[in-house]
Amino acid sequence: MQLKNSETQFGxxxxFFHWLMAVLLIAMLALGLYMVRLPVSIEKLKLYGWHKEYGMVVLVLAVLRSIWRVSNLVPELALPWWEVIAARAVHYAFYGFMFALPITGWLITSASGLPVSFFGLFxxxxxxxSHPDLIHLFKKIHKWLGYGLIAAIVLHVGAALKHHFIDKDDILRRMFADGSKKFW
Ligand code: HEM
Known part of the structure; x- marks a missing residue:
């Protein structure tokens, strides 16, 4: 199994970036939606702290992932043109969300004057x-980006499952370490 992508297979x-980001983004969405609904408590503050710290981790990983993507081949999608356009549009949207969500979160905490402590290190x-009149606007944008990300995940997962179970092609399989093996 190679480190870099080829024309037909992901490295x-x-x-690794794909599945790590998938887990982190879904966890961040669940945590964000859960914590805002809690009554004010120590628990809520603790979860806000985790959300902010792991959100910054997402931002760092988004930068590394983007560098890796532009310095690599992107495996071809052997699909009808409209499916290629739809798939690529959703992939680019994911890159947008990976940056826009942490940055708007960072804007909320900056405008609120409540900076992020990065795992107690700095x-x-x-x-x-600090801009109290902008907090509400940034919160609104952050929330709607979160809903947009959920919609993109539903489309992306739905398309991957359609390819696997209905079209029975290798699109989903190649996002696993040895995509050539028909292990399932
Ligand atoms: C990929 C990363 C992130 C995702 C997916 C995400 C997602 C969410 C979601 C879904 C909510 C709930 C919105 C609502 O229903 O009102 C939320 C709230 C929040 N997020 Fe994030 N977030 C991310 C990163 C960040 C970062 C990096 C920060 C700060 C540095 C941050 C700060 C906040 C704050 C302060 C709230 C609470 C807003 C409120 O009290 O209304 N988020 N986030």
Whole structure:
């Protein structure tokens, strides 16, 4: 199994980034939706802290993943043109969400004057100065980006399952370490 992508197969690094980001993004969505509905408590504050820290991890990984993607081949999608356009549009949307969600989250905490402590190691500098009148706007944008990400995940997972179970092709299989083997 190779590290880099080929014209037909994803390499180990791209596969690792894909599944790590999938787990982190879904966990961040679930945590975000859960924590905002809790009554004010120590528990809520603790979960906000985790959400902010892991959200910054997503941002760092998004940068590394983007560098890896532009310095690599992207395996071809042997599909009708409209499916290629739809799939690529959703893939680019994911890259947008991977940056826009953490950055709008970072804007909320900066505008609120509540900076992010990165796992107790250091305090992440604010990107704007404290702006109480902008907090509501950034929260709204962050929330709607979260809903947009859920819609993109539903489309993406739905398409992957359709290819696997209805079209019976290798599109989903190649996102696993040895996509050539028909192990399932
Ligand atoms: C990929 C990363 C992220 C995802 C998927 C995500 C997702 C979400 C979601 C779904 C909510 C609930 C919105 C609602 O229903 O009102 C939320 C809330 C929140 N997020 Fe994030 N978030 C991410 C990153 C971040 C980062 C990096 C920060 C801060 C540095 C952050 C700060 C916040 C805050 C403060 C709230 C609470 C807003 C409120 O109290 O209304 N998020 N997030």
């Amino acid at each position: 180990v690094v791209a596969i 305090v992440v500098p604010d990107i704007i100065s």
